[in-house]
Amino acid sequence: MLLIYCPYCEEERSELEFRQAGDAHIARPTNMTEMTDEEFEAFFFLRDNVKGLTFERWRHLNGCGRFFNAARDTVSDKFLTTYKAGLPKPDLSTLRPATEAIVETYEATESDAK
């Protein structure tokens, strides 16, 4: 079970109380009526789906009910940090461990793709 630190409850809680809520830091356009369809598509639908570090919105749904942001590694599922909604992206250089732990992925250990 993953433990996720809620910045409003100020403690770690089980992942069972949380829901992922898409990408964080998406700037909502202020001129939506003047946008082309392509521009709207890019804002509304297109996401990077990166492998590795990603910034996400999460909601402590069955807890304090608050939305907050998280920096998470999509390979290891490790949460690097969480922070309150509205705050800028944190400086991750201060958070990264000095030596990166080796994550045993399926690709690295089992598959032909290694």
Place this chain on the structure above:
Amino acid sequence: MADLIEAATRTLPLSGFHGGSAAAVLSVATPATRISLRAKPDAVSALSGALGLSLPMKAKTSASLNGRHALWLGPDEWLVIDENEADLMAAVAVSNVLHSATDISHRNTAILVEGRGAEVAVNGGCPQDLSLAVFPVGACSRTVLAKAEIVLLRTAEDAFRVECWRSFAPYVSGLLAEAAEDAGN
């Protein structure tokens, strides 16, 4: 029409329910009035005055006085319960500050879990650390009991009040009954 109203009897969820085990006794709480209260920090002191108890500002804490409980659910959200069925809507209405109050007296019902195995029984479906150091007497939280959302209040070292939505009451009580059996072993 008046005759009908007088003849109508309220059907309570889990009416007469009791069970559990020697280690964790389950019973249904008596009917209570409840409000879901939302307010910004600047309204808290006036609302506290109107309710006659201090709305807690710290996560996972509650305030209780004479059967009235205010439970912190979120940074601007409280569940207020009055076991004496006082009119909470009228109480906060005179606060004269901006707030949102919704009467949810009949939305919730509560199951009381008591005994040396109470903690184990609740942990049968709730993932929170309920040890006394982390979840002391008076601690409260909205959380989950397996698939159902609950609000948990620790009323004594060996007693919890489990608030759940009335339509989830059969599920929550059934699950707690199973967990109470296991808590005895």
